[in-house]
Amino acid sequence: MKRKGWLKTALITTLAATILGACGSNGGNNGNTGASPGTASESPAGKPGEKVKLTLWGAVPAEAGPKAVIDNWNKENPDIQVEYIRYVNDDPGNLKLDTALMTGQDADLYIxxxxxxxxxxxxxxxAMDLSNKIDYNIDDQMGPDAAQWKIGDKYYGIPTKKNMAFxxxxxxxxxAAGLPIPAVDWTWDDLREYANKLKTDKVYGLLQHDAAFTATIDGTIAGLGVTKPDGTSNFDNDLWKKQLQTVHDMMFVDKSTPEYGEQVTSKMPVDTMFLKGEAAMLSAGEFIFRNANDLTNFPHDFKIxxxxxxKVTADQKDYKYPGGLGDVLSVNAKSKHQDAAWRFAKWYADGGMLPMASGGRIPSSKSVDNxxxxxxxxxxxxxxxxxxxxxKVVFGQFPSFQLSVPQQALDARKEEYEKFFLNEQDLDTTLKNMAKRHQEYIK
Incomplete structure (x- = not known):
């Protein structure tokens, strides 16, 4: 059963890559193969008196802020009505969005x-090239971290929120265990010790959300560099080796965190388990706030x-923290209503998204009152x-990154470390295979 679930995920990932790769080979150079910006209409509605309907795709449940955002816009803009479509931010969900973007389904804007x-x-x-949009300065509005989202020195979307993982x-x-809140500069050895002291027969020491599972190894490679000085893959570095071994030991030796196979096959609801008091620590992002603040559906009486x-080690240099900016709002270059979509995107970024703050999505625009x-x-x-x-942590300032590695290489990396966490492959082979497969993409 575990193996089938893993193979299904791999097949979905491969299919998504195939669809985008095949379609992309027929497109232009700058991700702008649809109608040129500014030529989609004479007015936002396309023709005088015509009402435009736009669709916005995002991964946040509608009730956690998007519905309020869309309702506010639609009330203020009767000529441009927006519909929100939710997709799950996993491999099947992204495949669904990518298919909609490429096949001409309704997908004018997406995050x-x-x-x-x-x-x-x-x-x-x-993704529409925004380099000729002189009516909005992304660098000025969003600050220097926005540049991490440039591709070929161009923006293809607006980073709209402050990213946070912790x-x-x-x-x-x-x-109760006599443990202080950890210092900012702590290590995975420290975390492992905490998890051991906090675990009980009914409580895990640590749970990790899937989105945060590689946070430390990503921050490590962002500091080390994805390639070595000779240009070969750095995916077999010693810090990754120590980190993967530490997590493996927590699963199978300490039993302070769930075994990987159990977590994946059972689709373990880690945020719900944490809020129910079934785990002492949770590695996740700010998106958990939407559940943590919902005391009706997720009642809890403890303080967070x-x-x-x-970090992996105390002397680790150039470590980067998951953070910076996120939720990059793009206009589909194939949309028939690019002008209207761009008008919505600017409004959303400069305060229209504020209702999302109650769920942890803090706007990054300087036009929004923090x-x-x-x-x-x-x-x-x-x-x-x-x-x-x-x-100190959620609103602190730390050196951050956006990992610039092809998605195919990250998918291959996941396939290899999954084998290690499923005890199907030893660690040295795992590191060797990750580097080998990454090297193939480098070539």
Whole structure:
């Protein structure tokens, strides 16, 4: 059963890559193979008096902010009506979006959550080149971290929110175990020790959300460089070896975190388990706020504190933290209503997305009042968080990154470390295969 689930994921990933690769080979160079910007209409509606209907694809549940955003826009703009379509940010969900973008289905605007996904969509010609949009300065509005999302020195979307990933802590459990909130500069050896002290027969020491599972190895390679000085793959570095071994030991020796096969095959709801008190720590992003703040559906009475995503070793140099900016809003280069879509994108980025703040998505535009966003985030749940660690970690400033590695290479990497975590392959073979397959993509 475990093997079948893994193969299904691999096949889906391969199919998505095939669709985008095949379609992209027929497109233009700059991801702008549809109608040219500015030529889609004489007015936002295409013809005088005509009403435009746009679709926006995103991964956030509608009730967690997008519905309020869309309702606000539609009320203020009767000539341009927007429909929100939710897709799940996993391999099948991204395949669904990519298919819609390429086959001419309704997909005028969409949100990208990783640079590698955006790169594939640029290559496929379904992301509008924004370099000639002189009416909006992304660098000025979003700050220097926005440049991490440039592809070929151009923007193909607007980074709209502050990205955050960290360790969520059940502070009540820490207090009961006599453990302080970890220092900012802690390591995975420290985390492993915490997990061992916090685990019980009914409580995991650590759970990891799938989106955060590679946070440390990504931050490590962002600092080391994805290639060595001789141009060969750096996917077999010693820090990755130590990190993968540490997590493996936590699964099979300490039993302080779930075995990988069990977590994947059971589709373990790690955020729900953390909020139910079934785990002392959770590695995840700010998107968990939408559940943590929903005391009706996710009731809990403990206080939550925060720690950074740990380094591998204390003397590790040039480590980068998961963060920066995210939720990059792109206009489909094949949309028939690019002018209208661009008008919505600017509005969304400069404050229209504010209702999303209650679910943890803090707008990155300088046009948005940060205090207003903070108030929305904590409204009614102020006593559920340790404010000192929140200010230090969630709203702290750390060197961040956007990993610039082809999605195919990341998919291959995942296939290899999954074999290690399923005890189908030893660690040295895993590292060797990851580097070998990455090298093939480099060539």
């Amino acid at each position: 990208n959550y990783t640079l590698t996904r955006l790169q594939k969509r640029v290559d496929a010609g379904v 360790i969520w802590l059940n502070k009540d459990m820490l207090d 504190a925060f720690a950074t995503i740990p 205090k207003q966003a903070m108030d929305l985030l904590l409204k009614g749940v102020e006593d559920k968080y340790d404010t000192e660690s929140m200010n």
